[in-house]
Amino acid sequence: MQLRGKRILLGITGSIAAYKSASLTRLLFKEGAEVQVIMSTSALDFITPLTMATLSKHPVHHEFYDPKSGVWTNHVDLGLWADLFLIAPISANTLAKLANGICDNLMAATYLSARCPVMVAPAMDLDMYQHPSVRKNLETILSFGNLILDAEEGELASGLSGQGRMMEPENILEHVISHFSKSQAFKGKKVLLTSGPTQEALDPVRFISNHSSGKMGAALADAFAEEGAEVYLVLGLGAKKPKNPNIRIYPVRSAKDMHQAAAEIHPKMDISVFAAAVADYAPRNAAVEKIKKEGEGMTLDLVKNVDIALSLGKEKLPHQIHVGFALETENEEFHAKSKLEKKNFDLIVLNSMKDTGAGFQLDTNKVSLFFADGRSVVSEVLPKKQIAEMILDGIKNLPIKI
């Protein structure tokens, strides 16, 4: 009974996936939630209000008022009643209404009145799901702070196969439970994260880079998002993307691009975490044409890249928190502590290449956290997800209150 006492308003819109809303209601009910249902007019073609009323043990809401009795359904009351407004499935049509403030039915009016978190589970054909207008509308409701349960891949009603299936009810239930059980310590906080490698072009076909896979950064992004943060992830090319679709991703190639994107986002942030492995040097001039193989050797003319963490550290405001990483191969603690001070970090995460199970590419890491106030913590070798949670705990324990 992990949802005992929670009030969930379930919106159902016109999609073949509406049949899954029946089992979703049962699952929510079995976990102790009180469920009320709003159905759009098109949803009525896919599943009956009788089914939903029987399963939810509440009359189903559909219209602003009952034309026979004249009884008014108060969308404001419904919006205020709910602890969570879950729209599953949400069609492209309803999504467009929510993104644009169109309010011509009970569902959309309730959405505008709701003060609780809103979670949507899209269901549509694969090409619809990737259409720029749908992507833009998803992006818009994301910017309103709504949560998106990304559609799953598989066979679609059209007979095509791809991403567009509504998330399975069991998986939606898991997200709802985790939404209520997770600490929301970072709710409303804006977090900038840099992750992955940078690529410094030598010519149109070659570049200088490193082994960063982006796994550590992705784990951090997901951990922050799960605890309610608005995450802005500046991500090197080819690096692992986080699972949570609510994270805003800014793809970049070079250290210069990463700096530009991060510097633009940074002034509005509460927390910045620099997990990227940024190339310290770049070719002075990338050749316009492919460099030809001539002679027995080659000398590269490199210039120092901007140090993103150092330069943003100089602009850090008193309420802002900066967390850095250090990847070292010798004299690890000394180098980490000097970067902590030089780059104005509140906390630095050291990974040593000497530790088995730590560093690039792996699913695990082993880290030491050094705090600006002198405290330190050492981890075991743990999955990067757990290391991310440990770093978040470290941030929660900083003298600056988040």
Ligand code: PMT
């Ligand atoms: O991506 P994975 O494969 O999962 O691997 C994770 C990781 C090992 C890359 C990650 O845990 C990590 O340690 N990232 C930082 C690596 C690094 O570049 O460390 P550094 O000691 O060179 O840099 C110190 C700090 O300054 C880092 O926060 C770095 O992001 C930042 N920096 C460095 C250079 C630069 N030009 N700009 C920066 O912002």
